[in-house]
Amino acid sequence: MAFIPFFIAIPLGAAFLISLAGKRFRASSGPIACAASLFLLAASLAIVKPVLAHKTLVYRVGNWLPPFGIPMIVDSLTALMLVLAGIVVFFVTIYSIGYMKPYTDKWKYYTLLMLLVGGSNGVLLAGDIFNMFVFLEIASISVYALVAYGTEKHSLEGAFKYAVMSSIGSVFIFLGIAILYSYTSTLNMADMAAVLMQKGPGMIVPFVTTLFLVGFGLKAGLMPFHAWLPDAYSAAPATVPALSSGVLIKVLGLYAISRIVFNVFGINAEVSNILVILGSLSMVGGSILAFGQTKMKRLLGYSSISQVGYIAIGLGVGTPLALFGSIFYLLNHSLSKALLFLSAGAIEHSTGTDELGSIRGTCRRSPLAGWASLVGALSISGIPPLGGFWAKLIIIFACIQAGRPMLAFLMVLASIFTLIYYFKAFTGVLFGSESEKSRPFEKALSPHMALALFCLTALVVAAGLVLLPGKWQALINGAVGVLSGGRDYAIILFGAMR
Amino acid sequence: MTAYILCLVLFSIGLYCALRKRNVVKIIIGIGIMEYAANFLFVLIGYRSGGRSPIYANDQVIKSMVDPLPQAVVAVAIVLNLSVTLLLVAIAIKLYEKYGTFDITKINDLKG
Amino acid sequence: MIEIHLLLLFMIAAAVIAVEAKDLLSSVIAVGAVGIGLSLSFLVLKAPDLAIMQLVVEILSLIILIRGTIRRDLPFSASGRWYFNTITTVCFVIVFIGLALLTFRSLPDLGNATMRVSKAYIAEGMLRTGAKNIVAAITLNYRAYDTLGEATMIFAAVIGVLVIARKTGKKEK
Structure with a gap:
């Protein structure tokens, strides 16, 4: 339990270390980052057992008693997301060692990468709402700079649009925190939940929920706040959208809004309906917009918008089965999307482009990247026996069970669209024959990229096994319990904090 | 309550500027105004009439103090906003170098 | 707290100038005025640490912003969906402030922080x-x-x- 602060200390320490040593010893920045992310993965796996045993672990920073000090809180939802983030970050870091070779000043990249991880872990561990905001900003500013990493025209344009929209979101969140402090007179989330249970929501909580939905919706890329996503993803080096789509959208957007709406405010019918509406809009809108895309990363960006919609609908429906489906879908999507972006990056690394018409016959020319893309695409489209199929099935079934067949119909429709556009995009890329527009596959994959792709493919294939009874299913069930328990979060926490 | 509403009016002016202006620097200014308004609101919330600043002094009789927690929070928030402004202006300067214009409607190569 | 309201009105006026000025340099200076107004307000609200910090950060921001400006703003053009977008934004702002008027009644009054x-x-x-x-x-x-x-x-x-x-x-x- 005393190693909870390591989740923050290791990435921040690695960031500072890389910035000191990376300039002198050029080759050291990559290995330091890999070592740090390996430690983080190990720590997140090690914390699963204590969390399953004790339900909630609390670490008081500076040993001040909350609500006067700031606590770091690990419950099942946090532990699950920590493991997920650990896995994605670890493989992206290994991949980066090979992928970032053409870029200059790599120590800056690894520093920002570690800061991003530190910020994201900080949001996951936060028990205090302003603390969550500070680490959210750290992660956001790191990703703005990472999107602009290539300093080409398009990278800067994508980064600027992303930074502007995301900053507007942050200011909305800060405004919401201010009004919430005025009403509850505390910043600690468990304390706030207790005060709100006593005082009642009044008119303030719906107002602040709207502000938060705008703010966190901008971070998560929910429609109608999605405009930054395709631009930022298409212009950034491939590891950045892999991290953003796999970790940041989930942590800074969906996790934060779920934590606040479920555990602090208490879910009610209006907020659920808004989440369902926004989710449906994203799901259908993202799929339709993905149809006309000719560039791989942009297509994957619109696909991300669509899949986030599924998760939001599941959160909105709110029954335990729907929540289970949502969380499992989130896991699956993070791994599959990271795999897809990394393999798109590998193809781009080899051919120099990501135009769908110019990269053909990948499975023959660069088999690892080809098969990895295939597995990722199958998982997201929902083809059995990969995890994505089970996740979609569970959410659709949960919608029917909750008495909302219209939603289930929309989901099936969107799934069909998803299948169609992936099929249309990928058959040419993977199996097509060379045409006059296609570029040759010049560079072979570096061993780091190959290793990362291989391991992630294996994980995506194995993701369905999580559903079998065991430690992982218990963890997901625990996470569902945290969300569906709602305000019990406050009561459990006060018990664990004494 | 009028003060709170005036704060929100300032916030809305910033929001209008950030959303509707074409010039990149005006957008950054708009975000800055929004941040000032949010900071103002937070400190306004912590005010206690008749209170003094939350600093102890040996030679004075202290009746009541204003709320120190919003001040600590806004102190951190001011620095967060400065960092974001710094990064945004850096991107804007480089954008001018690459595109030759500050017009956001012309900086629109990524389409579709 | 009449000083607060006066300072707020000053800041609003400076913000409107910042938003609408044709000359970018005037815009940046007007934002500086908003920041100075904020610093003075922090003093009135008995937050001396914040007043000092705001002043320093304001000066830094002004330097950074002036480094990034060219002299003229772009000419006004109502091209594309300008009317639609502007009316949407204005409606959103009106709804926002209207809802705030309703909901802020349940907040403690100015000067009565819990x-x-x-x-x-x-x-x-x-x-x-x-x-x-x-x-x-x-x-x-x-x-x-x-x-x-x-x-x-x-x-x-x-x-x-x-x-x-x-x-x-x-x-x-």
Whole structure:
């Protein structure tokens, strides 16, 4: 339990270390980052057992008693997301060692990468709402700079649009925190939940929920706040959208809004309906917009918008089965999307482009990247026996069970669209024959990229096994319990904090 | 309550500027105004009439103090906003170098 | 608290000038005026630490913004969906302030902060941390974790600017 602060200390320490040593010893920045992310993965796996045993672990920073000090809180939802983030970050870091070779000043990249991880872990561990905001900003500013990493025209344009929209979101969140402090007179989330249970929501909580939905919706890329996503993803080096789509959208957007709406405010019918509406809009809108895309990363960006919609609908429906489906879908999507972006990056690394018409016959020319893309695409489209199929099935079934067949119909429709556009995009890329527009596959994959792709493919294939009874299913069930328990979060926490 | 509403009016002016202006620097200014308004609101919330600043002094009789927690929070928030402004202006300067214009409607190569 | 309202009106006027000025330099100076107004308001609201910080940060922001400006703003053009977008934004703003008018009634009035958690900070702060300035006690002791985040944020911003200001991002093969 005393190693909870390591989740923050290791990435921040690695960031500072890389910035000191990376300039002198050029080759050291990559290995330091890999070592740090390996430690983080190990720590997140090690914390699963204590969390399953004790339900909630609390670490008081500076040993001040909350609500006067700031606590770091690990419950099942946090532990699950920590493991997920650990896995994605670890493989992206290994991949980066090979992928970032053409870029200059790599120590800056690894520093920002570690800061991003530190910020994201900080949001996951936060028990205090302003603390969550500070680490959210750290992660956001790191990703703005990472999107602009290539300093080409398009990278800067994508980064600027992303930074502007995301900053507007942050200011909305800060405004919401201010009004919430005025009403509850505390910043600690468990304390706030207790005060709100006593005082009642009044008119303030719906107002602040709207502000938060705008703010966190901008971070998560929910429609109608999605405009930054395709631009930022298409212009950034491939590891950045892999991290953003796999970790940041989930942590800074969906996790934060779920934590606040479920555990602090208490879910009610209006907020659920808004989440369902926004989710449906994203799901259908993202799929339709993905149809006309000719560039791989942009297509994957619109696909991300669509899949986030599924998760939001599941959160909105709110029954335990729907929540289970949502969380499992989130896991699956993070791994599959990271795999897809990394393999798109590998193809781009080899051919120099990501135009769908110019990269053909990948499975023959660069088999690892080809098969990895295939597995990722199958998982997201929902083809059995990969995890994505089970996740979609569970959410659709949960919608029917909750008495909302219209939603289930929309989901099936969107799934069909998803299948169609992936099929249309990928058959040419993977199996097509060379045409006059296609570029040759010049560079072979570096061993780091190959290793990362291989391991992630294996994980995506194995993701369905999580559903079998065991430690992982218990963890997901625990996470569902945290969300569906709602305000019990406050009561459990006060018990664990004494 | 009028003060709170005036704060929100300032916030809305910033929001209008950030959303509707074409010039990149005006957008950054708009975000800055929004941040000032949010900071103002937070400190306004912590005010206690008749209170003094939350600093102890040996030679004075202290009746009541204003709320120190919003001040600590806004102190951190001011620095967060400065960092974001710094990064945004850096991107804007480089954008001018690459595109030759500050017009956001012309900086629109990524389409579709 | 008439001073607060006057300062707010001054800031609003300066903000409108900043938004609408044709000359970018005037815009930036008007934003500086908004910031100075904010600093004065912090003084009136009995937050001297914040007033000093705001002044310093305002000067830094002005320097940064002036570095990024050229003299003229772009000519006004109502092209494309200008009317639709502007009317949508104005409607949104009106709805926003209208809802705020309704909901802010349940907030405590100006000058009556409920200081549940802060009472303990004020009562025990000097005893347990040894600092006379309670805000410093909170920033550096009770909530030092946030201050770590703040320092990391500046660090990230500096690295970000270094990344963006590079001459070449990708080595052309």
